[in-house]
Amino acid sequence: MRGSVLVGIAAVALVCGVGTARAQAAPAASAETDAAEDGGTVSGATQSGSDEPLATIVVTATRTETRLDETTTTVTVIDRAEIEQRHAETVVELLRDVPDVDVVQNGSRGTNTELFLRGADADQTLVLIDGVEVNSVTLGAFDFSSLTTDNVERIEVLRGAGGTLYGSQAIGGVINVITRAGGGAPHGSVLGEGGNGSTGHGAVSSAGQMGRLRYSVAGAYLDTQGFHAHNDDYRNGTASLRLDYDVAEHATARLFFRYANADVGLINSNNFLAAPDPNARQSDELYLIKGEWEQELIPDLELRVAGSFAHSDEHFNDPPDAAETSDTRSTITGGIVTSEIQLNHYWKQLMITTAGIEFEERSANIRSLTVDPAFTFNDHFDESRRNVAGYFQEQLRLLDGALLGVGGVRVDGNQEFGTAVSPSGSVSYALPIPGVRLKAGYAEGFRAPTFNELFFPNFGNPNLGAETSREYSVGVVDTAWQRRATSELALFDRVTHDLIEGQPQPDGSFQAENVGTVHVRGVEIAPRVLVWRDPDVTIGASYARLFRVDTPPLLRRPKHRGGVTVNVAGRDLLRPRTHYDVNLNLRVVGDRQDVNPAAGFAFDENPAYTKVDLAASYTLEGMxxxxxxxxxxxxxxxxxxxxxxxxxxxxxxxxxxxxxLRAAF
Known part of the structure; x- marks a missing residue:
């Protein structure tokens, strides 16, 4: 049954992408906002005197403002309109429907949540918030469980290697979460909601402009008891701030700040013993701050200087219980300090030259103690390392925009493993068919060893090198009828060498070594069609086929996954100053290999599933x-x-x- 549903989704995707590729996605609802390297524009506003929507602008693909339909790589944008249609509280709720993104959450709300992009490992996807890296310095992967959508303007997903501009961990791609820019008359909103599981959620926000200062600020708190009788509760508090100050006509200073504090009960911590855990808990704290200066030095020459600091604290506490005799406590502290300088030169309509230098220092401190009647483990380390990188990129616009090309290279000098070089190149060519462009690209990437892989007692190996990758991609995009339909088809082939894996040692322990190789290929289809007007009925679909050329199969990544989203938006004919929105989302995930904690962590098959979500809203205007x-x-x-x-x-x-209820004023 599930297999037939997946085939049906693929068929819908193909029909939408081929049969109706002459019709456009409904324009986004968000208003035009200030654009910067880490905060560009997504607009559903129309051109003055025209019904055509303003182009969606992205910044992650090239580190410069680029029209989405002119990118030479594969980029997905989730804008504020979609966030509100889905009533999504967390970023990961939205990422689940991006083509070839697999999300794995360890049970209830607030538990560890990792993401696999284009079949890459979770620690091979780079996650940014306003351009600031937030991946764990000890594990490599980012835990999405507590990243909320509060004050988020949009999410940009670069599917495919981004090492030329971003360095380590961008083998699978880059996810950039971008905060709202303020503007216009001061305005705000208050939200309150509740549900089963004793769940409550409240949020406030404000944005606007006062003289030269534009601001946006938000705060939220969520509390739930979960869906088990004991130790399934979760709490999250989040605050976000963005300030843009126009110092002069062509000079802007910016400040970004985000803070999140979460606490969760881990009822599944004993699942390897087939028993619930009544007292295991974890608390996490993340904050980041970034300052940025952007200025046009002379006509067509732009300077951007930025500095940032991201800090994380994780506390785990698991006292003894009826099923587990050990008492485990750990504290993990991590930090990333980054400073960078970037220059962009605009050669009229012909090309854009980008060059930059980046300095980064990472630090990690781990304290872990396990006491059991039969043994005691006391592990700790305190380490730091530096990385200096330079990158260069050229964007070309030839044949009056019919041929677009981007090429670049980045060189990283790392204190631990030495030098890594990451070149890339991609092109986009407009076919004689209006709105249809072919894309092709090649990119190399790498992942530096984490602190755990280098230094963790009885496992780390200070002689590790970096994981390296090579990826080829081709695709076709159709945006001819942007008021009715868009469609995208992408194929990729990636080989990753020197994977870091734990290898058995003579004394029975495991040590990290560069021994693995993985070869994956994938197909992604993503059409979107506006099938009816007044009310607007939009259908979006996605289908991804992923397979590993070599063996064994990839863990937690299915060969088939897909989904269909239907959104209906319109006005109440009986009440002219009202409008409504209904969003239905169906997601199908195929069988995949996993480890079974109840069977000694042996490999086992995790069955396929189908999940349906429904969201609706009714708005009374001018209240x-x-x-x-x-x-x-x-x-x-x-x-x-x-x-x-x-x-x-x-x-x-x-x-x-x-x-x-949500009140906007």
Missing amino acids: FPRGGDLTLFAKVENLLDARYDEALGFRAPPINFLAG
Whole structure:
């Protein structure tokens, strides 16, 4: 049954992409915002005197403002309109529907959540917030469980290697979460909602402009008892701030800040003993701050200087219980300090030259103590390392824009493993068919060893080198009828060498060594069609086929995955000053290999599943004396109450709902 559903999704994707590729995606609803290297523009506003929507601008693909339909690589943009249509509280809810993105959450809300992009390992995808790296310095992967959508303008996903511009960990791609830029008259919103599992969520936000200062600020708090009787609760507090100050006509100073604090009960911590854990808990704290200066030095020459600091604290506490006799406590502290200088020279309409220098220092401190009647482990280390990199990129626009090309190279000098060189090149060519462009690219990437792989007691190896990758990609994009439909087809082939894996040693321990190789290929299809006007009915679909050329199969990454999203938006004919929005999302994930904690962590098959989510809102306009809207909304996740595990042995949440009010003024 699930196999036939997957085939059906693929068929829908192909039909939408081929049969109706002459019709456009509904324009985004977000207003035009200030654009910078880490905060570009996504706009659904129209050109003055025209019904055509303004082009979507992205910054992650080239580190400069680039029209989405003129990128030579594969980029997905999730804008504010989609965030609000889905009523998504976390970023990862939205990333689940990006083609060839696999999300694995270890059970209930707030538990560790990792992401696999284009079949790459979780520690081979670089995650940025406003251009600031937030990947774990000890594990390499980023835990998405507590990254909320509060004050987020959009999410840009570069699918495919991005090492030329971003260095280590961008083998699978880059995810950049971009904060809203303020502007216009001061305005704000207040939100409150509740649901089953004793769940409550509140949020406030404000944005606007006062003289030369544009600002956006938001805060939110979420609390839930979860869906198990004990130790399944979760709390999250988040704050976000962005300031843009126009010092002069062509000079802007920016400040970005984000803070998140979370605490979660880990009822599944004992699942290898087939027993619930009544007292294991984890708390996490993340904050980042970034300052940026952008200035046009002379006509067509732009300077950007930035410095940032990201800090994380993780505390784990698991006292003894009836099933587990050990007492384990650990504290992990990590930090990344980055400074960079970037120059962009615009050669009229012909090309853009980008050059930059980046300095980075990482640090990690681990304290872990396990006490058991039979043994005691006391592990700790305190390490740091530096990396200096330079990058160069050339963007070419030839044949009056019919032929676009991007080429570049980056050289990283790392204190631990030496030098890594990451070249890349990609082209896009407009076919005689209006709106249809062919794409092709080649990129190399690398992943530097983490602190755990280098220094963790009885496992780390200070002689490790970097993992390296080579990726080829081709694709076709059709945006001819941008008011009715868009479609995209992409294929890629990537080989990664020198994978770091634990190898058995004569004394029975394991040590990290560069021994692995993995070869993966994939196909991605992503059409979107506006099938009806008044009300607007939009259907989007995605399908991804991923397979490993060599063996064994990839863990936690299915060969087939896909989904269909239907969105209906319109006005209430009986109440002219109202509008509604209904969003239905169906996702199908195929069988995949995993490790089974209840069977000694042996390899096992995790069955396929189908999940359906539903969200709806009804907005009353002009409800306050000075204007403003009141929105009633609700969403139901896992509408069909499917029983499934994203990570084998960690049961996903059952059917759950939230409903609430949002006042915008």
